Amino acid sequence: MTDAASKTLSRANFFDRARALLTLDPHAGLTDPDALPSRGDHDADPVLKAMAAVRPIKPAAVLIPVIDRDQPMVLLTQRTAHLPQHAGQIAFPGGKIDATDASPLAAALREAEEEVGLAGSAVEPIGYLDVYMTTLGYRIVPVVARVR
Numbered sequence: 664m665t666d667a668a669s670k671t672l673s674r675a676n677f678f679d680r681a682r683a684l685l686t687l688d689p690h691a692g693l694t695d696p697d698a699l700p701s702r703g704d705h706d707a708d709p710v711l712k713a714m715a716a717v718r719p720i721k722p723a724a725v726l727i728p729v730i731d732r733d734q735p736m737v738l739l740t741q742r743t744a745h746l747p748q749h750a751g752q753i754a755f756p757g758g759k760i761d762a763t764d765a766s767p768l769a770a771a772l773r774e775a776e777e778e779v780g781l782a783g784s785a786v787e788p789i790g791y792l793d794v795y796m797t798t799l800g801y802r803i804v805p806v807v808a809r810v811r
Contacts, residue, residue: 685790703796718800725757757760
């Protein structure tokens with residue numbers, strides 16, 4: 664098998680495996696205060712877990728845009744230095760889920776278009792990862808997507 668054929672198979676395998684493992688079914692942990700997400704800032708510290716459990720829930724979504732190339736890569740952004748929260752951080756495009764967003768997917772796509780100009784027509788949603796909870800009360804749904 665040539666190097667090019669090997670890379671093509673790897674790329675196809677990545678997206679096929681992601682589709683087999685993920686769905687776009689909603690997570691209860693996003694908005695249900697009784698459903699404590701299994702992943703988050705609280706993983707290593709029980710004190711942080713107790714703090715996170717009593718914070719108001721702030722649903723959010725991020726897009727994990729996997730660029731469809733011979734060697735798939737992920738698009739990240741750097742937040743501007745003047746922002747009041749998370750200034751200068753490297754991040755996935757995303758943010759709070761608005762009341763007008765139909766789903767976490769819709770929020771992630773809206774935010775990606777606003778933040779980096781990524782057109783929704785270039786994005787093929789694959790599925791949600793587990794909800795991630797922060798100590799500030801954000802419950803973040805990562806949305807994995809293929810970007811052409």
